[in-house]
Amino acid sequence: MRNRPHRSLLCDVMVLGLAKALMTMRKGERARVLVQPEYAFGKMGCAPRIPGNATILYEVELLHFVDAEDALELEGICVDGGPMPFPKLLELCAAKHKTGNSFCERKEFQNALKCYSSALHRLENARTKDAGEETKQQQLLLKLFCNASLCCVHTGRGSMAVAYAKKALLIDPNNVKALYRCGVGLKMQGCFDEAEGRLRRAHRLDPNSQAIIRELNELNSIKRQLRETETNMCRRMFNYANNDKAAEAMKALSLNSGVSEEMQAIIKESLRKLKGGTAGSSLPFTTGFTDSHYDYVRSVCQNLGLGCEDLPKGGVRAFVRDAE
Template structure:
């Protein structure tokens, strides 16, 4: 069969010819670490195969039924006991080993870590948060970002280290603000947006997030202040200008409702006064 001919030139990576591999395009850098957690992978063979790959690598794999869909198959497309062919491309991966080791330490031991390693751990955690955010897993992303924030905010630093830590904190505060907006918790989004502004008062993203949060809370004057300041920093930013138009529309709608309510309240009084006259 075509699979049998293909398998003759493929590498046996499990020792039982259950998973065979052929590299189509070489990757670069380190292999995926043996203890890596592979997310959202349903086939055992796929997980085994990924752990033999480097970043940027493209490879072809043959999975025997034991490493694929087994005796049941995957009806109606894949019959029982079927050998399957996959092509996998490893775009990127995060090595969490150093991060896991860091969080296994006591708070005192973590404080003794060199700044470079602390920033690396914080960066890894934030990237995990970014991955979860892109999957619309906003609650899980928030937990990753908050863990990153705790590392950076608790860290005692020397004057020469402050700039590096503040830069890392700014990124994670912006992430938290955006995530809380997605979770429809504008009050918390505003808190983290303002923490970002405490680091960089002219940061357009932070001003924009604060404006969005205030708009969600129907605090129109505050929303306008934040958004106008954001527009001042980035006059041609489409999202900022669109949000200002949205704010104007919401404000007009609010004023119209208020006028209508006043009319309903005072109309009976006016009618009664006319009848008495």
Template sequence: MPGNGLIHKIRRFMNAEERLRTPSPFDHLRRQMNDVLGDGGILKEVIQSGGGPPVPHNASVLMNYSGFLEYSDEPFETTKNLKYPRMMKLGRDVTLAGLELGLLTMKKGEFSRFLFEPQYAYGDMGCPPYIPAAAVVLYEVQIVDFLDSGQVDDFIALSPVEQNEVPLSTLFEVVNTVRSFGNRCFSLSRYDNAKDRYKQAVMLLGNRETQSDAEKEGIKTALLPLFLNLSLTELRLYRPHKALKYSNKALEIDSANTKALYRCGQAYMELQEFESAQDCLISAQAKKPFDTDINSLLRKVALCYKDSLDKEKDLCAKMFRDTRKK
């Protein structure tokens, strides 16, 4: 046994000596990477190019990433096991200095590798037990999407009086960004988060003190898609009463809106108010007679309505028979 221990120590020593003589995996990577800052602290290799503008400061980024130590095949940190990676805010959710600086060089759809020296990663102390002291780390990052949320943050930080003094066009830009956040959450099936974003946008519009009829019409135009989004989100959350409320708000703005009529039909269907559902869907069908979704739901409602009436007739007949027996 002592001999085996000695052999093991000798092998470890020889492996260490061998590593000193041959380039390490990270050394090989360094040869094909670009120096981001010019000080060698952040090196980057683009594996797959993206498109559009780079990620701006204060953006919220949807990304997949994995962090590796040298000589390790398994990541010490990864989002690959998440079905829906969350949107991360630069300066708040992204806490690794090198990663944040690296993200600012990336574009939507881009996949890149980064090597971070300790001063841009976990420092001289590391992060025991996962990250050793003064460790160089490798991050593989893919940008799925990002939203420039800096303008939203600046607007929300204003007082109500200051918000009203901002040009209406700026308010619409802020609302569109908040709605885009909601749409992103919805696409990830995070319906509660989506609902909160849509309601935030509605609140920002509702707080605006409009002066002219043109401004009032602009606010209504901006509110319409938000009410439609809220209606659909509430349906996905199995809350048909609330879905109906937002559909009706949309119809108050545009009484002939087919999406709003269709959403009402869906909500009434869930509430088993088949006659009301049928009325809404027939109105929607009149606007879009060849819409497959409307026609399909209308057929379904008609069948359910007929089945409901048949059951009601059977129940009445049974009650009548029981009465006669008495």
């Protein structure tokens, strides 16, 4: 445990003298605790490190503490064995929220997420007796969902960040924090167009937020790089039809976005050149292209008066029709 945080129930602390000292300490307090043998390891000691009848000096800092009874009640174990009244449940969930915030301040996002999700598990399904209780429930749920989404962003869980943020938006569709974290989570998943929509909506509600502006700028940069990469790969594919690695990479880049404007221009240019060729000339679109590309090729061929047929092993072939 030297120089490392350690978490334990007070009743599980093996050294009685240390446990008694901890009971007198406040959060953030540091202390040196001198423990006599009868309150430590006694006559036998703890071989090989601690000899018998040893007086031990502990240096300890109390980083944080929670009420264990409240923690048990939050899991549904009530003191009297009956159902927990909503005001008591709300109080316990608010305490969990506060504890989670303390972890967040120390950037312990995994521990914070445990606090928020524990409170959400109980509060989300709690029964309220009137509109006043329901309002309080929704207010706290909104905070918990937003903070849980934040923790998921910081721990690299994009899909969970989006799920929590969307639940917050069901309570308050114009909550800027929820919109922002939903956008960040979607960006983490590669859903760039949807992420941009959420972030732009957040920006309209809070145009001065530097965090939102930074995310939008970063997102625009990513999308621009993807378009440039897609365009370059497409050009190489037309020149090197057997370059499978480039084709597969282009396919991966195209899956989420359909057919970009640059890609449309390249396909149109290639088909227009084909139209100027002799009857029977053809241009296949196979490895690396997606269904969206194939649909677009069919549409352009129809407009240009070119023929277009599906290929047995996948893809399409554009061709110049015989003169009638």
